[in-house]
Amino acid sequence: MAELVIFLSFASIMLFSSLMVITRKNAVPAAVYLVITMLCAAALYALMGADFVATIQVLVYAGAIMVLFLFVIMLLNTESDIEHGFQIKGPDFVMIALTVLSFAITCIALMAGKGAVNAPMETMPVDGGNTLAVAKVLFVNYLWPFELASVLILMAIVASIVIAKRDNAGH
Amino acid sequence: MGIIDSLTAFQIQLITTLIKFVAILVLALQVPPLMVWFERRAPALFQRRKGPNRVGLFRFRLFGLLQSLADTVKLIFKEEVVPDAANKVFYHLAPVIAMFPALVVIMAVPFGNDFHIGDHLITMSAIRIDSGFLFILALSSIAVYGVAIAGWSSNNKYSLMGALRASAQMIAYEIPLGMSLIPMVLIYQTLDLNQMVLQQEQVWGIFKAPVSFVLFFICMFAETNRAPFDLAEGESELIAGFHTEYNSFKFSQFYLGEYVSMFTLSLICSCLFFGGWQIPFVSYQTLVNLTGYEFIASIIGTIVLLHKAAFFMWAFVWVRWTLPRFRYDQLMNVGWRFLMPVALVNVLITAGVLSFIRFGG
Amino acid sequence: MVTTQCYFALASMIFLLGVLGVLIRKNLIMVLMSIELMLNAANIAFVAASKHVGNLDGQVMTFFVMTVAACEAAIGLAMVIAIFRKYGTIETNFLRILRG
Numbered sequence: 001m002a003e004l005v006i007f008l009s010f011a012s013i014m015l016f017s018s019l020m021v022i023t024r025k026n027a028v029p030a031a032v033y034l035v036i037t038m039l040c041a042a043a044l045y046a047l048m049g050a051d052f053v054a055t056i057q058v059l060v061y062a063g064a065i066m067v068l069f070l071f072v073i074m075l076l077n078t079e080s081d082i083e084h085g086f087q088i089k090g091p092d093f094v095m096i097a098l099t100v101l102s103f104a105i106t107c108i109a110l111m112a113g114k115g116a117v118n119a120p121m122e123t124m125p126v127d128g129g130n131t132l133a134v135a136k137v138l139f140v141n142y143l144w145p146f147e148l149a150s151v152l153i154l155m156a157i158v159a160s161i162v163i164a165k166r167d168n169a170g171h
Numbered sequence: 172m173g174i175i176d177s178l179t180a181f182q183i184q185l186i187t188t189l190i191k192f193v194a195i196l197v198l199a200l201q202v203p204p205l206m207v208w209f210e211r212r213a214p215a216l217f218q219r220r221k222g223p224n225r226v227g228l229f230r231f232r233l234f235g236l237l238q239s240l241a242d243t244v245k246l247i248f249k250e251e252v253v254p255d256a257a258n259k260v261f262y263h264l265a266p267v268i269a270m271f272p273a274l275v276v277i278m279a280v281p282f283g284n285d286f287h288i289g290d291h292l293i294t295m296s297a298i299r300i301d302s303g304f305l306f307i308l309a310l311s312s313i314a315v316y317g318v319a320i321a322g323w324s325s326n327n328k329y330s331l332m333g334a335l336r337a338s339a340q341m342i343a344y345e346i347p348l349g350m351s352l353i354p355m356v357l358i359y360q361t362l363d364l365n366q367m368v369l370q371q372e373q374v375w376g377i378f379k380a381p382v383s384f385v386l387f388f389i390c391m392f393a394e395t396n397r398a399p400f401d402l403a404e405g406e407s408e409l410i411a412g413f414h415t416e417y418n419s420f421k422f423s424q425f426y427l428g429e430y431v432s433m434f435t436l437s438l439i440c441s442c443l444f445f446g447g448w449q450i451p452f453v454s455y456q457t458l459v460n461l462t463g464y465e466f467i468a469s470i471i472g473t474i475v476l477l478h479k480a481a482f483f484m485w486a487f488v489w490v491r492w493t494l495p496r497f498r499y500d501q502l503m504n505v506g507w508r509f510l511m512p513v514a515l516v517n518v519l520i521t522a523g524v525l526s527f528i529r530f531g532g
Numbered sequence: 533m534v535t536t537q538c539y540f541a542l543a544s545m546i547f548l549l550g551v552l553g554v555l556i557r558k559n560l561i562m563v564l565m566s567i568e569l570m571l572n573a574a575n576i577a578f579v580a581a582s583k584h585v586g587n588l589d590g591q592v593m594t595f596f597v598m599t600v601a602a603c604e605a606a607i608g609l610a611m612v613i614a615i616f617r618k619y620g621t622i623e624t625n626f627l628r629i630l631r632g
Contacts, residue, residue: 007534011542018546018569022553027561028323032261034565035316037546041572048539048583053591055305057575060598063312065568065605067342070319072609073561074335076616095555099548106544110537129301131362137588138595149599156603160610166617 006047014040027073031066038062051130183291191297192278199277203430204239206484211238213485214492249419254326257416261324266417266424269317273431276310279303280438281365282476283448283469284455294365295448295469302362307439308349311394314432315341318396318403321425322413334413336499337396337403343506344393344400350514351386354521355443364439368447372454376444382517384444386510391440391487393506395432398491402499437483438476445479448472539580547573560615560622564608571601 017037024030038061045054138146208223212235215222224235253262281303283295300306315338322334358379359367367376377384393400403413414425441447449472450458458468497505546569553566575594582590616622 003534007538011538014542015545015549018549021569022549022557022562022566027559028320029258029261030562030565032316032320034568037569038572041576044539044542044576045579047534048579050579050582050591050594051300051302052305053575053579053594055302055309056595056598059305059309059312060602061568061572063309063315063345064342065602067312067315067319067338068605068609069561069565069568070316071335071338071342072612074319074323074331076561076613076622092556095552099552103545103548106548107541110541110544129362131302131305134588134591134595138592141589142592142596145596149596152603153599156606160606163607164610164613 003047007044010040010043010047014044028070031070031073034069035062035066038066049130052134180291183288183293187293188297191295195278195282195297196274199274199431199434200427202434202484203427204243206430206433206488207239207242207426208236209484210488213488217489217492243423246419246423251419251421254416256326258324258326261320262416263421265317265321265324266421266428268320269314269425270428270431271317272310272313273428273435276307277431277435277438279306279364280435280442281368281447283472284369284465285365286465286469288466295473296365300363303364304352304356304362304367307364308352311348312345314394315345317425317428318413321417325413325416327416330413330415333403333415337413340393340400340403340502340506341396343503344390344510347386347506347510347514348390348394350511350518351383351390352443353518354380354383357518357521357525364442364447368442368449369455371446372449373452375446375451380444380517380521382513383521384440386514386517387440387444389510391433391436392490393502395429395436395487397429397433397487399494399497400502401491402496402502433484433487434480437480437487440483441476441479447479448476450475536580536584540577543573543577543580545573546570546576558624560612560624560627561609563624564605564612567608568601568605571597 014037017033017040020033021030021037024033038057042054042057042062045051045057212222212224222235223238225238253259278297279300281294281296285292285294287293296303298306318341319334319338322330322332322337325331355367355376356362358376359370361367361370392398396403414422417425448469449455455468455472458471459465462468462471550566550569550573553569554563557563557566575597578590578593578597580590582588582593612622615627619626
């Protein structure tokens with residue numbers, strides 16, 4: 001019962017914030033609403049018992065990636081009249097209609113599914129805390145992807161520095 | 172103990188958590204008034220002058236302790252001027268966002284050891300998470316938003332520039348802060364702050380990882396925009412930085428947020444490096460045998476921790492009024508090109524030494 | 533009782549809002565933010581599935597999804613800066629050199 005109340009409140013805040021993200025005229029409020037969305041997602045992860053993922057969500061997503069977004073938006077100082085008040089034109093109505101239709105189909109598929117999807121939540125194997133359990137799986141079964149992820153981050157660092165570097169050699 | 176037995180475990184947890192929330196909140200909010208007074212009196216004594224020592228009660232001067240009260244009253248009753256073109260929602264929201272992370276992080280700090288009432292184990296930190304350490308790191312990174320949003324919503328180019336510089340500084344020093352704490356996790360082999368404190372009974376953390384302590388100490392100043400790193404609120408450049416357009420109560424909220432951040436980081440520093448609530452060489456069991464009640468032993472631990480945190484608060488003021496301010500490019504240089512490689516090498520060396528000790532060659 | 537399908541329904545709603553954002557918005561940074569929304573929705577679905585099945589593989593996947601999202605946000609924003617420097621604007625309608 002308490003779980004349902006918590007889920008509904010965080011889910012509704014999340015949906016409202018996501019809607020605000022895609023409809024704001026100015027980029028900075030949209031970024032702040034996205035941060036709120038991510039914090040609500042972290043709350044939902046914690047509700048599901050995934051403490052480690054919730055903490056990492058706040059640390060990485062809300063604490064680093066979104067700060068990067070906010071930074072670039074403020075640095076570029078983009079004018080808010082790019083969107084001219086965010087009018088919804090002809091093709092946009094089609095897209096919105098298709099989105100609503102997709103969601104309706106998804107809901108029907110979820111409701112009509114048998115067995116697996118309708119089962120209530122099972123408890124997770126937790127010993128010594130969620131972080132320890134995730135660490136055991138991560139470093140034993142998924143060691144190669146973990147090392148490859150670090151190589152991926154290194155590539156991203158080098159690439160972003162090279163791409164955003166100012167060309168001082170003239171040209 | 173009759174009434175305690177009649178409540179379920181969940182209800183006891185709920186009641187004690189509420190009590191702890193209120194107690195820690197009240198404790199955290201007592202710090203800024205004291206610090207406001209101390210911030211003016213201590214440098215005066217460093218500089219061989221007197222500082223504010225007049226505001227007292229009736230005929231007694233009381234060392235000017237009621238200066239904070241006078242300041243607070245002034246800040247509350249000052250007229251608040253809101254810029255016309257400021258983004259109303261974010262302008263009013265920014266001081267709250269600046270205060271919020273520090274007050275939440277302080278809930279995860281262990282103020283004493285766990286004690287038992289009857290059969291129930293009660294922890295002395297308001298939030299009990301197994302990964303308390305990660306929780307603290309995660310919420311410290313939210314602190315950047317208060318500064319950035321304050322600067323942007325003021326609709327003032329100088330505020331925006333100050334906010335960008337301040338947030339760039341905070342992001343740059345967050346990384347050495349986190350990385351300098353990784354060796355502590357490696358040494359203590361746990362993410363739970365209370366376990367870390369319990370392991371510091373014989374040897375304090377600072378002796379096991381001195382480089383980490385130095386890095387953490389430096390990054391503490393940068394994270395709270397204090398002391399040599401206070402370019403954002405540099406009182407002679409960029410007017411007042413990101414809080415130029417804020418006056419009276421909102422300004423005091425930023426100030427309060429800064430002092431609570433300082434207090435929180437001082438608490439964490441004492442827990443990780445200086446033994447937390449432990450008295451050196453005195454085990455918790457000795458204290459319990461001495462006083463007879465686990466609860467009193469835990470409260471003694473709280474008092475010890477507050478003393479250690481007070482030392483670091485004094486260190487904050489001491490460094491602020493001793494060292495000159497960094498220039499912005501010097502600041503970013505030190506953060507990215509000196510502290511981060513040092514933190515990385517520190518992790519490597521610590522990991523190497525530990526694996527040699529623990530797994531032999 | 534909160535069932536797994538509630539979380540999946542929420543994830544799909546947010547995913548579709550992200551898709552809508554990518555299609556409708558003309559500001560390049562807004563498009564990038566909508567992509568982050570989609571990745572968040574995928575993460576929610578992963579954790580919900582992990583809780584449903586009972587093992588922790590889903591949570592490990594979210595770890596990798598976040599890593600990829602961070603890399604993609606960094607490189608995407610670097611490209612936005614480069615584009616802004618070259619064209620002076622970040623409206624998607626102006627970036628049409630490859631258009632036939």
